[in-house]
Amino acid sequence: MNHESTKFIVDVQPGTDFNNLPVGTTPAESTRDNVRNLPSVNAIRATWQQASAEVMRNAMRDIVSRPAIITRDGIDIFRPGTLGMIQGRHGSHKSRLAEMFCSLLLADNPRSENYAGFERYALQRFRVVYVDTERNTIDEFPRSIQSIKRLAGFSENADVDRFHAVPLKNVPRRERLAAVQDVLKFYRETSQEHLVLVLDVATDCVANFNNESEALALFDFLGQQCEASDATILMIIHENPGSDKARGHVGTEAWNKAATALQIGYQGENADILRLRYIKLRHAKRPADIYLTYDQERRGLMQTTAGESDKSKYSLDEFIDAIVNAFDGKEAIAKPDLFTILQEKTGYKKDTLEVKISDIINNRIELTDYTRDWTACHLEKENTRPITYRLTPAKAPF
Incomplete structure (x- = not known):
C-alpha cells in the first residue's frame, strides 16, 4: 500500500475552509455539499x-396535563398537541369519520x-382546518364542507x-x-x-410514500408543527390493497409517531356495518371496537349495535383480533x-x-399486531410441554 498517495477523509465542520485542509486530506463531495x-x-x-433550558424549567414545576380534546366513555382519544391518524381501505368512510370529529369540535352543544x-x-373552543389533497373543488370537497357544517348543527x-x-x-x-406550514x-x-x-391524505404530501427519508422528514415536520403552532393534527392514510397496514413507509412512520391510531373498515362480509378499531392509544388501554353504519338520511356515520359480536357467529377477523x-x-x-x-x-x-x-396456522393466515415493530405476523405452534403458541414476523414491512 502506498501511504504517500492515500487521501484521508477529515471530520470537517460547518464553516471549514476547504482550501486550507492539511496536506493528504480531502472531504468527499457529498460531505462538501452537506457542510x-x-x-x-x-x-x-x-x-x-x-430547548434544554425550557424543558428543564418545565420539569421543575407541577405538571398538569391539558384535557383531551375528544374523549369517549371517559377515555382520552385525542390529546392536544399530538398526532392522530385514521387508516382504512378505499371506500371505508375514513373522511366521513374525520368529518364527524370536525363537526363534534365545532358544535355549540x-x-x-x-x-x-x-x-x-x-x-374550550377549537378552530378546525380541513386540508384536502384529493377531491375536486367543484362539488366533492364542497359537499364534504356542507356535511361538516350540517352535522355540527349549522345550516349548509x-x-x-x-x-x-x-x-x-x-x-x-x-x-x-410548505403550504401546510403556512396554513398553520x-x-x-x-x-x-x-x-x-385534518390532513386528508398525508401520503399526498410526499413524492414517494415508500421512501423512508421522505417519510421521516414528513413526520419530523408534522411533529414540530404540533408544538410550534399549538395544534393537533389528524392524518388520513390509505391502507395497502389486501392488507391492514397503512400505505408504505409513510404509513409505518405514521403509526410510530401517532399518539392515537384508528382503523375503520367494513365488518366481515356484512357490507352495511363498519368496525372502528383503536389500533393504538398511547395514553390508555385500547377500548372495545365500535360499530358504525352510514346513515343516508343524515349523511353521516351513526353508532349501531348490529355489528357487536354474537359469540355463535364470531367472524374470522374478530377471532384473529382475540388471539x-x-x-x-x-x-x-x-x-x-x-x-x-x-x-x-x-x-x-x-x-x-x-x-x-x-x-389459521396451516393456511398461514396473516395476523396484525400493532404493538410490535413488525405488524404482520403468523401464529406458530411449538410442541413443548405444555404446548406453546408464538407470534412470529410474517415478512419484511415492504
Missing part, C-alpha cells in the same frame, strides 16, 4: 441549549349520541367562523408541506383557539392460558378452538 447546507455550529448549539358516543372538551350555507377548508389538490406535491402559521397568528388540522389481544405484547403464551382467554372471549368450546387455530 454547505448545515447551519453553523453556534446556531445548532443555541437551538438545543434553548353537541350530544354524544349524534357523534357515535364521542365527546369534546366543553370548556352558514359562515362558520371557526371552520376553514383548504384544498391542495392543485398545489404541486413538492410545495404541499396563518391561523395561529390570526386566532386564539386551539388549532385542529392477538390474548398475547398482549408477549412473545409466547401457553396453550391452557390462550384457550382460557379465547373461551371467555368467544364462547367457543375447546374442540372448536383447536380447529380454528389449526386452520
Whole structure:
C-alpha cells in the first residue's frame, strides 16, 4: 500500500475552509455539499441549549396535563398537541369519520349520541382546518364542507367562523408541506383557539410514500408543527390493497409517531356495518371496537349495535383480533392460558378452538399486531410441554 498517495477523509465542520485542509486530506463531495447546507455550529448549539433550558424549567414545576380534546366513555382519544391518524381501505368512510370529529369540535352543544358516543372538551373552543389533497373543488370537497357544517348543527350555507377548508389538490406535491406550514402559521397568528388540522391524505404530501427519508422528514415536520403552532393534527392514510397496514413507509412512520391510531373498515362480509378499531392509544388501554353504519338520511356515520359480536357467529377477523389481544405484547403464551382467554372471549368450546387455530396456522393466515415493530405476523405452534403458541414476523414491512 502506498501511504504517500492515500487521501484521508477529515471530520470537517460547518464553516471549514476547504482550501486550507492539511496536506493528504480531502472531504468527499457529498460531505462538501452537506457542510454547505448545515447551519453553523453556534446556531445548532443555541437551538438545543434553548430547548434544554425550557424543558428543564418545565420539569421543575407541577405538571398538569391539558384535557383531551375528544374523549369517549371517559377515555382520552385525542390529546392536544399530538398526532392522530385514521387508516382504512378505499371506500371505508375514513373522511366521513374525520368529518364527524370536525363537526363534534365545532358544535355549540353537541350530544354524544349524534357523534357515535364521542365527546369534546366543553370548556374550550377549537378552530378546525380541513386540508384536502384529493377531491375536486367543484362539488366533492364542497359537499364534504356542507356535511361538516350540517352535522355540527349549522345550516349548509352558514359562515362558520371557526371552520376553514383548504384544498391542495392543485398545489404541486413538492410545495404541499410548505403550504401546510403556512396554513398553520396563518391561523395561529390570526386566532386564539386551539388549532385542529385534518390532513386528508398525508401520503399526498410526499413524492414517494415508500421512501423512508421522505417519510421521516414528513413526520419530523408534522411533529414540530404540533408544538410550534399549538395544534393537533389528524392524518388520513390509505391502507395497502389486501392488507391492514397503512400505505408504505409513510404509513409505518405514521403509526410510530401517532399518539392515537384508528382503523375503520367494513365488518366481515356484512357490507352495511363498519368496525372502528383503536389500533393504538398511547395514553390508555385500547377500548372495545365500535360499530358504525352510514346513515343516508343524515349523511353521516351513526353508532349501531348490529355489528357487536354474537359469540355463535364470531367472524374470522374478530377471532384473529382475540388471539392477538390474548398475547398482549408477549412473545409466547401457553396453550391452557390462550384457550382460557379465547373461551371467555368467544364462547367457543375447546374442540372448536383447536380447529380454528389449526386452520389459521396451516393456511398461514396473516395476523396484525400493532404493538410490535413488525405488524404482520403468523401464529406458530411449538410442541413443548405444555404446548406453546408464538407470534412470529410474517415478512419484511415492504
